[in-house]
Amino acid sequence: MAVKVYGFIGSNAVYRVLASLYEKNVDFEFITVNMVSREHKRPPFLTRNPFGQVPAFEDGDLTLFESRAITKYVARKYADQGTELILKDPIQMAIQTVWMEVENQKFDQASWKLMEIAMGRVRGGPELVAEYEKKLSDVLDVYEARLKENKYLAGDGFTLADLHHQPNIYFLMSTRVKRLFESRPHVRAWVADILSRPAWLKLMAFSP
Amino acid sequence: MATPPVKVYGPPLSTAVSRVLVCLLEKDVPFQLVPVNMAKMEHKKPDYIKMQPFGQVPAFQDDDITLFESRAICRYIAEKYPNKGTAGLFGTNPLVKASIDQWLEAESQSFNPPSSVLTFQLVFAPLMKLKQDEALIKQNEAKLEKVLDVYENRLGSSRYLAGDEFTLADLSHLPNTQFLVEKTDKAELFTSRKNVGRWWSEISTRPAWKKVVEMQNA
Numbered sequence A: 001m002a003v004k005v006y007g008f009i010g011s012n013a014v015y016r017v018l019a020s021l022y023e024k025n026v027d028f029e030f031i032t033v034n035m036v037s038r039e040h041k042r043p044p045f046l047t048r049n050p051f052g053q054v055p056a057f058e059d060g061d062l063t064l065f066e067s068r069a070i071t072k073y074v075a076r077k078y079a080d081q082g083t084e085l086i087l088k089d090p091i092q093m094a095i096q097t098v099w100m101e102v103e104n105q106k107f108d109q110a111s112w113k114l115m116e117i118a119m120g121r122v123r124g125g126p127e128l129v130a131e132y133e134k135k136l137s138d139v140l141d142v143y144e145a146r147l148k149e150n151k152y153l154a155g156d157g158f159t160l161a162d163l164h165h166q167p168n169i170y171f172l173m174s175t176r177v178k179r180l181f182e183s184r185p186h187v188r189a190w191v192a193d194i195l196s197r198p199a200w201l202k203l204m205a206f207s208p
Numbered sequence B: 001m002a003t004p005p006v007k008v009y010g011p012p013l014s015t016a017v018s019r020v021l022v023c024l025l026e027k028d029v030p031f032q033l034v035p036v037n038m039a040k041m042e043h044k045k046p047d048y049i050k051m052q053p054f055g056q057v058p059a060f061q062d063d064d065i066t067l068f069e070s071r072a073i074c075r076y077i078a079e080k081y082p083n084k085g086t087a088g089l090f091g092t093n094p095l096v097k098a099s100i101d102q103w104l105e106a107e108s109q110s111f112n113p114p115s116s117v118l119t120f121q122l123v124f125a126p127l128m129k130l131k132q133d134e135a136l137i138k139q140n141e142a143k144l145e146k147v148l149d150v151y152e153n154r155l156g157s158s159r160y161l162a163g164d165e166f167t168l169a170d171l172s173h174l175p176n177t178q179f180l181v182e183k184t185d186k187a188e189l190f191t192s193r194k195n196v197g198r199w200w201s202e203i204s205t206r207p208a209w210k211k212v213v214e215m216q217n218a
Helices: A012-023 A067-077 A090-118 A126-149 A166-172 A177-183 A185-192 A198-204 B015-026 B069-082 B092-126 B134-158 B174-183 B193-206 B207-217
Strands: A003-007 A029-032 A056-059 A061-064 B007-010 B030-036 B059-062 B065-068
Touching: A003 A012, A012 A061, A012 A067, A012 A198, A029 B065, A056 A067, A061 A067, A061 B092, A090 A126, A090 A166, A090 B065, A090 B069, A090 B092, A126 A177, A126 A185, A166 A177, A166 A185, A166 A198, A177 A185, A177 B065, A185 B030, B007 B015, B015 B069, B015 B174, B015 B207, B065 B069, B092 B134, B092 B174, B174 B193, B174 B207, B193 B207
Parallel strands: A003 A029, B007 B030
Antiparallel strands: A003 A056, A056 A061, B007 B059, B059 B065
């Protein structure tokens, strides 16, 4: 198969890439990287991703790392099939890019730290939780205002700007942090919508 | 001469503002720099928040569009003016674009966090009379070293991060690195690595970046 994804189940960045492949109806081969033996921190995996992180991605001769670069590549290459993940009109695309950067620079940092605390990967007392919940709340306040005017972050349709959020939100909705999403009506509706998409549900059922 | 339609709001000393300025200069796109009085909290007032809902700099306007997030603004400029100024800033074909996106993401996810903390702790905290956090400095220096080791390896076989040409991926690194090399005692992190040092010397002496530094020092 031309498209290969190297990673392990449970990695948010891996899920971000797989979600884009499912939305685009692109067949792929999943190659499990042994997390326990830290296979991703050694050669030969390091030739695929020199930062020693999953996922790594292959499409024919092209290899890529960084989940948000891979999703963009998939969205562009397979533009003619599946969900339109990158808007074509230059102005709409520019606005979509703004919200993709908001996810990257603001949402991800706050939500990721809360995930790490919830998973016990980072020692966090109530002060640290409060600090990052405040950061996430500030972001979600902006989202609430945005989603009052638009069904999705980039406009009328689901795009990568929403997709990039799926893995972290999915995890946090099974923790106390879910109250931050549920207490904001437009955010709550958006979360329910994006986590019930057929492509996301198919991904949740995926087993390598 | 008519007022340029492109407006950038914010001070040139802001790393995010300078990222946008260098992109506009690389592309020969005329612009107006609109000051924002951050000492008077102008960036937190309703008129500004309408443009940038997080109350941060920069904000950006072009014709009818208002944008924020410096890396989104840079992508917009590079896409809108592909043949002006430095061509190929965002790639001329999908494979090159993918490589640029990959290294732009590496900058965002791996380089930016530790270099931003170090820039704040070593450059801005003293200016703001805030106490420096030694443990945080040490921790982030170690993180940055690991990232620069990856860059050292990459730049040994590639002139610039995404390939043979200077692109947005390299440009995005200019603001934080300028502070760390010129205004702190951590220049060595970059200059002691042969390939990283060579790359820094090339990208930082580009006329567009030199102009931005002049604007910062004005």
